[in-house]
Amino acid sequence: MLDPLDGGRNRPVPLGPNTLMVMGLFARADVIAAAAAGAAVAALAMFLATVALLIQGAPEGWPIGPNLAAFSTFWPGYSVTWPGAVIGAAYAALVGAGLGFATAVFWNFAHLIIVGAAVLRGEWLEAE
Amino acid sequence: MSDQRTHPSADAAAFNRIVWFNTVILALTFGTACGALILVATYLSIALTGAEAGMYLNLLGVFFPGYSATPLGAWAGFFWGFMFAGLSGGLVYQIYSRSAGRDWAKSVTIDAAAPHAPLPLTLLLSGRALGLAIGAILAIQLVVSTAWLVLRGTADESVHAALLSHYLPGYSVSLPGALIGGIWLFAYGFAFSFLFANVYNFLVKQRQAGSRADAR
Numbered sequence: 160m161l162d163p164l165d166g167g168r169n170r171p172v173p174l175g176p177n178t179l180m181v182m183g184l185f186a187r188a189d190v191i192a193a194a195a196a197g198a199a200v201a202a203l204a205m206f207l208a209t210v211a212l213l214i215q216g217a218p219e220g221w222p223i224g225p226n227l228a229a230f231s232t233f234w235p236g237y238s239v240t241w242p243g244a245v246i247g248a249a250y251a252a253l254v255g256a257g258l259g260f261a262t263a264v265f266w267n268f269a270h271l272i273i274v275g276a277a278v279l280r281g282e283w284l285e286a287e
Numbered sequence: 288m289s290d291q292r293t294h295p296s297a298d299a300a301a302f303n304r305i306v307w308f309n310t311v312i313l314a315l316t317f318g319t320a321c322g323a324l325i326l327v328a329t330y331l332s333i334a335l336t337g338a339e340a341g342m343y344l345n346l347l348g349v350f351f352p353g354y355s356a357t358p359l360g361a362w363a364g365f366f367w368g369f370m371f372a373g374l375s376g377g378l379v380y381q382i383y384s385r386s387a388g389r390d391w392a393k394s395v396t397i398d399a400a401a402p403h404a405p406l407p408l409t410l411l412l413s414g415r416a417l418g419l420a421i422g423a424i425l426a427i428q429l430v431v432s433t434a435w436l437v438l439r440g441t442a443d444e445s446v447h448a449a450l451l452s453h454y455l456p457g458y459s460v461s462l463p464g465a466l467i468g469g470i471w472l473f474a475y476g477f478a479f480s481f482l483f484a485n486v487y488n489f490l491v492k493q494r495q496a497g498s499r500a501d502a503r
Contacts, residue, residue: 208454262317
């Protein structure tokens with residue numbers, strides 16, 4: 160476990176449990192890590208979804224996964240084949256990264272706004 | 288900096304207030320992302336496939352009144368996507384925050400590169416709590432949407448929904464089938480969310496370690 164009282168400071172700061180809880184709830188999301196994790200999970204999910212259909216197969220003369228293959232409308236080159244599984248995973252990684260990135264950015268932006276407003280309010284009350 | 292003397296009721300009130308604030312933030316995030324995805328997918332589908340646009344997207348109209356793969360229908364899709372995903376996002380955060388417990392000191396790390404930034408703590412995720420929250424919401428969504436198909440009397444015609452049985456063994460467009468599918472979907476949601484949280488935490492720790500090494 161990472162020690163929140165460690166790192167980046169010369170000495171541990173004796174934060175109380177309440178302060179830590181509030182700071183924890185307002186903690187910043189790591190945008191790069193969220194994008195990378197989103198990419199990894201989406202790529203794996205798409206790869207497995209394609210591979211699951213390939214392993215199950217289809218009756219003689221029927222195409223495998225014609226509905227999943229409709230993703231090729233948005234993802235040129237994608238198909239329910241082994242190379243297509245890799246191509247689909249790459250596209251899904253892009254989508255997952257975009258969603259992870261956007262979620263983390265939106266989260267951080269909203270928290271910055273509320274923390275900034277609280278600081279301004281505190282300064283305003285202090286000035287009065 | 289110490290606030291050891293803060294009254295426990297003030298602590299609980301602050302916790303609840305911030306949890307609700309974060310619930311709204313995640314609801315807005317999920318809602319906007321899902322609404323935008325439907326909007327973009329519809330316009331892309333129209334642009335790329337022309338007359339065949341919406342061969343699959345039109346199925347959303349079963350759940351989203353007014354939706355169709357048309358320019359105007361895309362905005363109805365944005366609205367409904369925003370509403371449904373917003374509700375889901377809010378529920379996910381409520382379940383997550385309540386099941387992660389209040390031991391927030393374990394779920395954050397100080398950003399070594401910017402210890403005095405306005406938001407100096409970096410969030411770490413609880414894989415168990417995230418898995419529980421997302422798995423539960425996915426399972427509920429499957430059960431509710433299947434129940435809707437059954438109630439409106441189109442269960443037998445729902446051939447696309449029935450295809451889920453390729454991934455959810457035992458699933459069918461019926462209430463018992465929905466419950467079996469819900470258990471599978473909970474398991475998938477838990478597994479992928481757990482993986483997401485652990486990959487995220489691993490990368491955060493790696494990046495923090497790198498920042499600390501640079502700071503020295």
